[in-house]
């Protein structure tokens with residue numbers, strides 16, 4: 001028993017070292033740096049009390065939340081359709097869906113500019129139609145489109161896998177009892193997909209909260225937390241505030257993921 | 273419960289799947305209102321496909337028609353056919369309580385909450401599930417789950433109840449007791465029911481009539497006694513129970529076979545074979561009975577003893593007896609066959 005424990009400890013040692021070196025120490029340092037500025041510990045409070053930082057925080061949460069909801073709606077419908085219907089070209093389409101997964105944020109931002117920038121497709125078309133170009137690439141709307149583009153494929157793939165695992169007998173039972181197709185979706189399909197939707201929604205939210213490349217490519221003054229942190233850090237050398245903001249960003253994202261896990265956990269228990 | 277059960281008729285319902293598999297040749301099947309018909313056959317013979325055509329989950333090939341009573345329901349989707357379905361996998365909704373499952377059909381029919389819960393309580397009681405309404409379905413045993421599934425199907429007062437191997441996932445003891453419950457239920461409610469199984473004992477016990485299926489065709493349909501004592505084809509004879517079959521030559525209504533001779537029934541004169549069930553044979557002293565042979569093997573089954581008697585190098589017969597005698601391998605014996613149990617295939 002005792003020897004077994006020692007051996008276990010030895011086996012776990014590399015993991016402990018890695019955890020300490022790459023998580024514990026930097027985090028402790030971050031906490032310390034955050035509190036080392038002229039404001040001291042109050043730097044953390046600045047995130048809420050300083051209207052600039054607070055606006056940035058709210059905007060980041062809002063755009064991430066909006067992206068998550070929109071992604072889930074679009075991907076759930078598309079994933080259901082793709083998994084349930086056979087049509088020519090389906091395989092190619094699904095394969096193409098995985099393509100954007102490899103793009104860094106810069107490329108996604110570049111694509112948004114090509115779509116909705118000053119020389120973009122939407123601008124050209126609206127200019128020809130109404131006499132003035134619609135341009136929204138360099139704003140929150142552009143960021144929203146970019147994150148959507150980048151989130152939808154991974155959520156669709158998760159949904160497709162989950163749809164494939166649904167027991168068709170459940171839907172057949174509901175239909176035999178008189179349920180219309182909409183009622184089947186509401187009462188059987190969505191509850192069945194709930195764990196997958198929650199899990200992939202949480203990842204989508206976390207990714208949007210922390211994404212930097214897309215926002216940075218679109219405009220250097222988009223007011224989201226990763227950009228604010230970058231500006232504080234490089235432009236103003238305000239290390240302590242950058243560290244404090246980083247920790248708050250991390251905490252909020254972590255809390256959202258933990259909340260999603262608890263939700264998913266309770267549904268998994270109900271479905272077991 | 274008002275009886276809304278209607279008869280079912282399939283006219284030339286075949287089924288060829290998109291991938292070209294012909295699961296069913298065009299079959300005709302008529303089920304009277306209140307009757308239980310069992311579809312019995314080996315795996316892949318088309319039982320589930322037939323059931324799904326009745327349910328409306330599959331469309332028959334062009335030319336096939338499905339009738340509920342005098343109504344042609346071929347074009348109706350399942351949700352408008354008012355059928356009850358019970359699956360081998362239970363297919364209970366995991367996100368709903370037991371009561372939520374049973375009341376689901378009433379809920380989508382917009383039955384108001386008070387009437388719904390009254391009906392749910394009545395069904396819980398009928399299925400011996402009183403007090404379990406608030407449980408989650410994963411807190412039930414397999415037998416209880418299948419009772420919930422039955423209650424859920426019955427709640428909507430279906431015109432036909434369709435059961436696809438509902439007992440296959442349960443252990444033998446539970447299977448027996450639930451089978452008795454289902455039988456009682458179908459009879460007291462006067463349900464029209466189609467019951468799929470590959471278990472002959474279940475089929476015999478439950479069916480008013482049994483349709484034995486093979487390779488997408490109905491090989492024979494009839495009462496359990498018909499199927500058991502008057503099999504129409506070699507397949508049916510071999511599939512149901514154990515059947516002894518001896519080839520021979522017929523002389524004046526008597527078939528000469530290995531080890532002796534057997535009197536043929538009046539409708540079997542001229543046949544080149546005779547068949548009998550193991551329990552219609554009896555072990556007697558050597559030199560007596562219809563056949564002579566040697567005991568090759570003895571199996572004590574508990575409720576009976578199964579004895580294999582070799583007649584010659586090729587032919588042997590199986591005899592089953594409830595006698596509490598000791599049978600010894602290698603003994604020379606005679607076999608007497610009950611003349612009423614001797615049959616031939618119709619030709």
Ligand SMILES: Nc1ncnc2c1ncn2[C@@H]1O[C@H](COP(=O)(O)OP(=O)(O)OP(=O)(O)O)[C@@H](O)[C@H]1O
Nearest residue numbers: 289291293295314315316317318319320321322470
């Ligand atoms: N959706 C489908 N597509 C193609 N072939 C199918 C489909 N469903 C069933 N089949 C085929 O049709 C035949 C009959 O299937 P069916 O499910 O009716 O058999 P069954 O008698 O219910 O068998 P089991 O006892 O194994 O349930 C089988 O050969 C099966 O492989």
Ligand SMILES: [Mg+2]
Nearest residue numbers: 319320321436
């Ligand atoms: Mg089947």
